[in-house]
Amino acid sequence: MRVDESGRVIEWSPQAQAMFGWSPEEAVGRSVAFLVHETAADAVRRRVGFDGMGSLLVRPVLTGSSVDWEVRGAGHAVSDQDLAILQPLFAQSPVGLHVLDDQLRIVRMNTATRALRGAPVGRLVGQVFTEAYRLADPQEEETVARQVLESGEPSLNRLVRGMRVYGDERRSIYSVSYIRLENADGDVLGLVASAVDVTDRERALQRLSVLDEVHKKVGERLDVIAACEDLVDAVVPAFSGIAVVEVIEDVVRGEAPPLVPVDRDVPLRRAAFRGRVTAYPVGDVRHLPYGTPFSRVLSDLRPRLLPIDEDTLWLAADPPRADAIKRSGVHSLIVAPLALRGEALGVVSFYRHDLEDPFEEEDLALAADVCAHAALCIDNARRFARERTIAATVQRRLLPQAPTGSTTVDFCHLHLPGPEGGGAWFDVITLAGARTALIVGDVAGQGMAAATTMGQLRTVIYSLAALDLEPDELLARLNDTAVRLAAERAALPTGDPLHREPLIAGCLIAVCDPVDLTITVVRAGLPEPVVVLPDGSSSTLCVPAGPLLASTGNAPFPATTVDLPAGSLVAISTAGLAEKVLAPSAALRSVLDDGADRPLGELCDTIAYALKEGGWPSEKLLLLARTRTLPEERILTCRLPDGPEAAPFARRTVRRRLATWNVEEETAFTTELIVSELVGNAVRYGSPPLTLRLIHDAMLTCEVIDTAPSGPHMRHARTVDETGRGLFIVATLATHWGTRFQTERKTVWAQQSTGTT
Numbered sequence: 001m002r003v004d005e006s007g008r009v010i011e012w013s014p015q016a017q018a019m020f021g022w023s024p025e026e027a028v029g030r031s032v033a034f035l036v037h038e039t040a041a042d043a044v045r046r047r048v049g050f051d052g053m054g055s056l057l058v059r060p061v062l063t064g065s066s067v068d069w070e071v072r073g074a075g076h077a078v079s080d081q082d083l084a085i086l087q088p089l090f091a092q093s094p095v096g097l098h099v100l101d102d103q104l105r106i107v108r109m110n111t112a113t114r115a116l117r118g119a120p121v122g123r124l125v126g127q128v129f130t131e132a133y134r135l136a137d138p139q140e141e142e143t144v145a146r147q148v149l150e151s152g153e154p155s156l157n158r159l160v161r162g163m164r165v166y167g168d169e170r171r172s173i174y175s176v177s178y179i180r181l182e183n184a185d186g187d188v189l190g191l192v193a194s195a196v197d198v199t200d201r202e203r204a205l206q207r208l209s210v211l212d213e214v215h216k217k218v219g220e221r222l223d224v225i226a227a228c229e230d231l232v233d234a235v236v237p238a239f240s241g242i243a244v245v246e247v248i249e250d251v252v253r254g255e256a257p258p259l260v261p262v263d264r265d266v267p268l269r270r271a272a273f274r275g276r277v278t279a280y281p282v283g284d285v286r287h288l289p290y291g292t293p294f295s296r297v298l299s300d301l302r303p304r305l306l307p308i309d310e311d312t313l314w315l316a317a318d319p320p321r322a323d324a325i326k327r328s329g330v331h332s333l334i335v336a337p338l339a340l341r342g343e344a345l346g347v348v349s350f351y352r353h354d355l356e357d358p359f360e361e362e363d364l365a366l367a368a369d370v371c372a373h374a375a376l377c378i379d380n381a382r383r384f385a386r387e388r389t390i391a392a393t394v395q396r397r398l399l400p401q402a403p404t405g406s407t408t409v410d411f412c413h414l415h416l417p418g419p420e421g422g423g424a425w426f427d428v429i430t431l432a433g434a435r436t437a438l439i440v441g442d443v444a445g446q447g448m449a450a451a452t453t454m455g456q457l458r459t460v461i462y463s464l465a466a467l468d469l470e471p472d473e474l475l476a477r478l479n480d481t482a483v484r485l486a487a488e489r490a491a492l493p494t495g496d497p498l499h500r501e502p503l504i505a506g507c508l509i510a511v512c513d514p515v516d517l518t519i520t521v522v523r524a525g526l527p528e529p530v531v532v533l534p535d536g537s538s539s540t541l542c543v544p545a546g547p548l549l550a551s552t553g554n555a556p557f558p559a560t561t562v563d564l565p566a567g568s569l570v571a572i573s574t575a576g577l578a579e580k581v582l583a584p585s586a587a588l589r590s591v592l593d594d595g596a597d598r599p600l601g602e603l604c605d606t607i608a609y610a611l612k613e614g615g616w617p618s619e620k621l622l623l624l625a626r627t628r629t630l631p632e633e634r635i636l637t638c639r640l641p642d643g644p645e646a647a648p649f650a651r652r653t654v655r656r657r658l659a660t661w662n663v664e665e666e667t668a669f670t671t672e673l674i675v676s677e678l679v680g681n682a683v684r685y686g687s688p689p690l691t692l693r694l695i696h697d698a699m700l701t702c703e704v705i706d707t708a709p710s711g712p713h714m715r716h717a718r719t720v721d722e723t724g725r726g727l728f729i730v731a732t733l734a735t736h737w738g739t740r741f742q743t744e745r746k747t748v749w750a751q752q753s754t755g756t757t
Contacts, residue, residue, distance in 0.1 A: 002061070003069045007032050010068065072184070096195040099181070102188060104129050104145055129193055133174070136161040141176070145191060148178040159202065160195075171357055173199045207366045210239045214370050219377035222384040224252050227377045228271035231348070235370065239363075240350040242275030242328060246294070247338070247346035247378065249285055254386035257343040257379075261299040264290050268346060275351065279324035288347075289317045293335045298344050303336035303371070305364045325351070332358040336367045338375040345375050345382075387447060392417065394451045407698050408514040409436040411625040412600035414608055416577070422619030423450030423505070424574050425458055429465045432738060432749045434630055434697040436512045437465060440526060440623050442574040444504035456485060457505065457549075468740045468749075471509045471522040472559040475546065478507065479524065479557070482550035505549040508572055512564060514630040515695065519564040522557050524549050527578035530592060532569040538593045540584065566629035569596060577620040581607060600624045634661075636694035640679060640704075650679045650692050654702075661696050663754060670733050671700060674750050677726040678704040681712055682748065699735070699751040711739045712748055 002011035008031055012024040020027070020039050027035060061068045099108040106125050129145070130138035141160060148155050155178045162172040175196045181189040217230045228245040236243045246268040251257050258266055269285045270278075280286065288295045292314045293304050306312075308330050315322035332352040338345040348371050352359060411428050423443025431437055439461060443450045460481045464474045486503040493499065506525030513519070521529060521541055525548040532538040546557035564570075571592055573582055581588045588610050595603040603624060636657045640646040651672045658668040675692065682690050686706030693703040712727055730737050734750035 001027070001071050003032050003071065005066055005068070009035070016071075094196075096197075098129060098193040098195070099190065100129055100145070100193055101190040102149060104142065104191070106132060107190070133160075133195070134163045136163050136171070145178050145193070148180055148191060149188060152180045152182075154179045159198070171199075172197055173202045203360075203362070206238070207362065210235060211366060211369055211373075213238065214373055218374050219380065222381045224378055224381045224385060225271050227374065227381050231370075231374045232272045232274040235350065236274040239366070239370075240334075241353050241356050242330065242349075242351035243273070244270065244275075244278075244349040244351075245272040245338075245346065245374075246288075246349075247271045248344065251345050251378065251382050254382055254389050257340075257345050257382075260301055260339070260342055260344050262344045264288070264295065271346070276328045276353075277324045279318075279321040291317045292321075293333070294347050294349065297335050297337045297347050301337045301339045301342075301344065303334065303364055303368050305359050305361070306333045306335070307331065307358065308333050329353040332356075334359050334364055334367045336364075336371040338371055338378060340375045340379050345378050348374070391447045391451050394448065394455070406430050406436045408434050408628050408630055409438070409512055409625050410600060410628065411438070411623065412604050413624070414577075414604040414622040416608075416611070416620040418446060418619040422446050423454035424619040424621040425454050426572075426621060426623045427458065427461060428623075428625070429462065430698075431465065431511065432468055432736070432740070432751060433693075433701055433703060433747075434514050434695050436514075436625075437471075438510040438512065438570065438572060438623060438625050439507065440572045440574065440621060441505060441507040442526065442619070442621070445501060446618070449498050449501065453485065453503065453505070457482065457507070461507075466736075466738075468738045470559065470741065471511050471520050472557045475507060475509055475522050475524055475557040479547075479549050479551065483552065486550040503550045506575070507549055510570060510572065512570070512625070512627050514566065514627060515635060515693075517564055517566065518561050519570065519627075520559055520561040522546065522559040524557060525575075527573065527575055527582055530571040530582050530589075531564065532571070532593060532596050534565055534567040534596060536593070536596045540582070564627060566627050567596075568627050569600075570625045570627070571622065572625075573622040574620055576618055577622050580611065581622060595624075600626060630695070630697065634696045636692070638692050640682075640690040640692050642683070642688040642690060644683060646683050646690060647676050647679045650675050653692065654694060657694060661754075663696075663700070667700070667752065667754065670752065671702060674730050674733055674752070675702050675704075677730050678702060678748055678750065681726050682706045682708075685710070685712065686746075696754065698754075700754045701749055701751050703747050703749040705745055705747045707745050709741075709746070711741065711746060 001009055001013055001016040004010050008029060009027050012022070012027040016027070017023055020035060022035060022039070057072045059070050059072075061070045093110055095110075097110040098106050101107050105128055109124060124132050128142075130141045135141050137160075144155050144158065147153075158176045160174045160176045162174065175198045177194045179192045179194075181192055183189055214231065214234045217234045218227055219230075221227065221230065224247060228247060231245055232243040248257055248262070249267045249269050252269050252271070265287060267285050267287055270280050270282050273282050288298070293306055297304060308315075308325060310326075315325065328351065330351045330353045334350040336348050336350070338348060348367070350359070350367055406428060409428065413426050415424070423441075423445060425441050427437070427439040429437040429439065441454065441457060441461075443454045443457070445453075457478065460478055461474070464477055469477070482503065482505055489498055489501070489503055506523075508521070508523040508526040508529065510519055510521045510529060519531075519541075521543045523543050524546045528540050528543050528545075530538060530540050541560065541562060543560045544558040547553060547555045569592075571582060578586075580586050581592060583589065588607055591603070591606055591610060595606075598606075604622070607622065636653070638650075638653055641649055654672055654675050655668065658671060663671070675694075679690070679692065682704045685708065686704075687708040688706065691705040693701075693705065695701040695703070727737075730750050733752070735752050737748075737750040740747045740749065
């Protein structure tokens, strides 16, 4: 309230009404003494009292030629306690305090502020706060401060970067807060701005952040070059403006790293680079120039922090690098080794340029930690690369190197290896009777275990194929072998990684018969094959799925036989590629459907080009085969008599046909003898009807077919025995011989070279 010289009230504020209980209409014009007396006498009626109201502050106010008295509650005044708090806060607090007016000019500051700026108070007072501190972005700070002035909402703990000051190579970082100042009436007086130099704290946090980022990124990919690329991505620009990783070439190839000191003739590959100007292209392999920090680091594995200017001596030893450094404005360098167990893997160079702060000793320690982690990851990738190379080499050696060609089937395969090698394979095996077995298999897993298991299964298939078993029986016996291999794996010590990896494999066998023009298919887990007929129509062969190999159940492997005209295209693949090529809705099924008359190699290339994504997580394989006809004049089929006259009849028939085929006389004589023994054996031990079939292909095949369920057994007859020499003679004269059991008949066959003239 305000009182005039006579003691009468001329202004009455809401605060006075709350304190004394009188409204402005009742109080204005009355004597203060009257109001106080009446208030005390009528305290009960007004329900107010003087206890706990505190002190009142009275100050004179000159109004024209008279003096009025302004009375305020002591709550709006600065108490002794407040003064006791404010005085050390401005004199001793480590936090820089600034009192700013509404134009953001410094009107008062504490001693900590002078320490922050290194300048006397008189030079700073009156300056705009953002200019006094030479902030990196003064416009942004001024905008924030004015928003606080307008809204009253404080802005706390803003990280603000300053500009580099002459004589100080570091740029300071401040934690700045703004709080609006108001008087008792709510009028805005200005701001209080606090500033704390947090440069050391933020740099330490930044170093920890860089190290954490390196730990997160580097090592996720088991590839030497990828690990180097992840390293430079993690440190640029958070730690340095430019980073270069150079790795010893042997390490990139998976070989063991050299011991320190590294010979000057050891080549290094520039594996990764991030920055402005590169001295050498990424992938360049060369020797490090002698007499540079880079070669020195590989001699003693000691990281180095080096300032760079125009007079730096070692730049002359590496002109391309010196030129790149000059063009990039580099002024500070850290060179650190990639080393593990005293073996050198490479060297990393960190550069700072232009306005970046120079490196400090703490940065050197960080670079050493970063490179230690990177070296471990690169060494893991190197070891993995070596294992992958070994596994891939083993797999390549176990796959068909030069598959034996077949006169009745043309084939081509598309192999997309996985990153770690795998167990996918194919085989094309020529069988008796001009038949051909098309085999595709896939062992689950990667690396050496899958490759060696694949090799074992391939060996078993070749051995079983030599017995001329039916496809379903062959697959069943292959499954027996897989079950034994799985049991051996399960019996390994629990610490062996292979013990925890179950054996899972799939296989599909398709046997093409050019004489009967059929295909018999049996499968264990792999997708159904696709057939494209010569007229361009295509279909998926409905073949019941047998269990995966190494399954412990007794489920059968049902075989399916369908007609297959000559010139048909058969496509078989592993599961991963079937989704893209063989499935009816596959994106590349149309490529296959249109390939009835296209060369198989061209068809494989087209599919490979269409599979643009690459980077397969697992191995994929596609086998394409096109059947060819066997000319009818190359096949002799005749019904034989059931009695003893069958052998002479067969010899005469064979003699005439061999003469037509221009078979040399010695081979013809041998063939007659083989046919005579086979037919005689069938007459004596077989069951009619008897059929003779002679096939002239890459080999000359003699087949005698009867319906007896029992098979012939070769005996080694003694000198005194009168029988038992027939099959022994056949086995001696023929290149191969065997027995093939079918549903209602059996075929005893023998093969020999044609000797065609």
